[in-house]
Amino acid sequence: xxxxxxxxxxxxxxxxxxxxxxxxxxxxxxxxxxxxxxxxxxxxxxxxxxxxxxxxxxxxxxxxxxxxxxxxxxxxxxxxxxxxxxxxxxxxxxxxxxxxxxxxxxxxxxxxxxxxxxxxxxxxxxxxxxxxxxxxxxxxxxxxxxxxxxxxxxxxxxxxxxxxxxxxxxxxxxxxxxxxxxxxxxxxxxxxxxxxxxxxxxxxxxxxxxxxxxxxxxxxxxxxxxxxxxxxxxxxxxxxxxxxxxxxxxxxxxxxxxxxxxxxxxxxxxxxxxxxxxxxxxxxxxxxxxxxxxxxxxxxxxxxxxxxxxxxxxxxxxxxxxxxxxxxxxxxxxxxxxxxxxxxxxxxxxxxxxxxxxxxxxxxxxxxxxxxxxxxx
Numbered sequence: 297x298x299x300x301x302x303x304x305x306x307x308x309x310x311x312x313x314x315x316x317x318x319x320x321x322x323x324x325x326x327x328x329x330x331x332x333x334x335x336x337x338x339x340x341x342x343x344x345x346x347x348x349x350x351x352x353x354x355x356x357x358x359x360x361x362x363x364x365x366x367x368x369x370x371x372x373x374x375x376x377x378x379x380x381x382x383x384x385x386x387x388x389x390x391x392x393x394x395x396x397x398x399x400x401x402x403x404x405x406x407x408x409x410x411x412x413x414x415x416x417x418x419x420x421x422x423x424x425x426x427x428x429x430x431x432x433x434x435x436x437x438x439x440x441x442x443x444x445x446x447x448x449x450x451x452x453x454x455x456x457x458x459x460x461x462x463x464x465x466x467x468x469x470x471x472x473x474x475x476x477x478x479x480x481x482x483x484x485x486x487x488x489x490x491x492x493x494x495x496x497x498x499x500x501x502x503x504x505x506x507x508x509x510x511x512x513x514x515x516x517x518x519x520x521x522x523x524x525x526x527x528x529x530x531x532x533x534x535x536x537x538x539x540x541x542x543x544x545x546x547x548x549x550x551x552x553x554x555x556x557x558x559x560x561x562x563x564x565x566x567x568x569x570x571x572x573x574x575x576x577x578x579x580x581x582x583x584x585x586x587x588x589x590x591x592x593x594x595x596x597x598x599x600x601x602x603x604x605x606x607x608x609x610x611x612x613x614x615x616x617x618x619x620x621x622x623x624x625x626x627x628x629x630x631x632x633x634x635x636x637x638x639x640x641x642x643x644x645x646x647x648x649x650x651x652x653x654x655x656x657x658x659x660x661x662x663x664x665x666x667x668x669x670x671x672x673x
Contacts, residue, residue: 358608
């Protein structure tokens with residue numbers, strides 16, 4: 297565990313480990329394609345007696361897990377009487393609470409150093425004798441292995457390349473990553489939400505209001521529980537913006553008469569001291585230290601907009617129907633940016649551009665379903 301912690305917190309080691317992981321997975325996947333027999337082609341209508349389904353998305357990144365969530369509803373609509381289970385990871389499992397799933401199974405990061413845990417999990421899933429295994433992501437090697445080795449009667453996933461991988465193959469999604477799930481739903485003959493989904497319990501929302509009130513009370517600012525600008529200081533590797541950029545943006549935000557909350561994730565905790573010092577004299581902003589993911593989500597739901605790089609919280613905001621201002625640094629992010637009318641994408645923006653986007657957000661907020669509900673309330 298100490299080795300894994302050092303790799304995750306060291307940018308150079310993290311980059312090198314990811315390169316090695318991708319290389320190993322490519323070789324493993326190529327070997328499996330040539331040794332495993334391709335399953336017989338089926339259509340959804342030809343599937344018989346589907347009483348148990350396993351959704352497979354064992355990914356440790358929050359955004360990737362959230363993107364898969366609408367497929368739960370699509371399968372529930374297509375097979376209303378079936379038992380639906382979900383294979384996730386211990387990190388992303390909290391995101392799936394409150395969803396219509398019968399049983400959850402999770403993969404831990406410790407399995408990387410303890411492969412017998414993976415084998416034990418595969419044996420357990422194989423013993424369940426699933427009728428249908430659904431792999432949500434076409435690019436997941438771990439998901440492909442699980443899909444094939446649990447020996448479900450049928451399998452389903454996105455087709456990729458000339459080699460058949462699944463009994464039922466959906467067409468590859470469009471240019472946006474959210475299209476992958478809608479393509480699976482289309483193959484099932486049903487519609488589904490075209491963005492992530494996260495459901496919160498009433499008590500989680502009530503607790504969030506208390507937490508936000510305490511933050512602003514400590515700042516001796518008026519209570520602002522649903523009209524604040526949220527900023528997430530984080531991101532993955534090259535998608536991350538430097539600390540100096542955020543400090544400059546915080547200075548600029550002081551010119552607006554809007555409260556704002558700066559959220560930190562576990563990997564951004566090292567920025568805490570510098571941000572706290574900058575906000576010490578702020579009249580508008582407060583710093584929120586890392587929180588459990590569902591507590592963070594319930595607080596974020598009350599924001600009028602989230603300013604963020606391409607990150608897990610960006611998809612979390614999309615799942616909560618919170619408008620986003622996405623600060624994009626690399627072209628690879630373009631396929632992941634939320635795309636509703638109230639979402640804004642800014643390509644390598646300077647601080648003044650971000651400030652103008654925040655100022656203009658009120659003109660598009662009325663198009664947001666959640667904003668309309670609040671106004672009605």
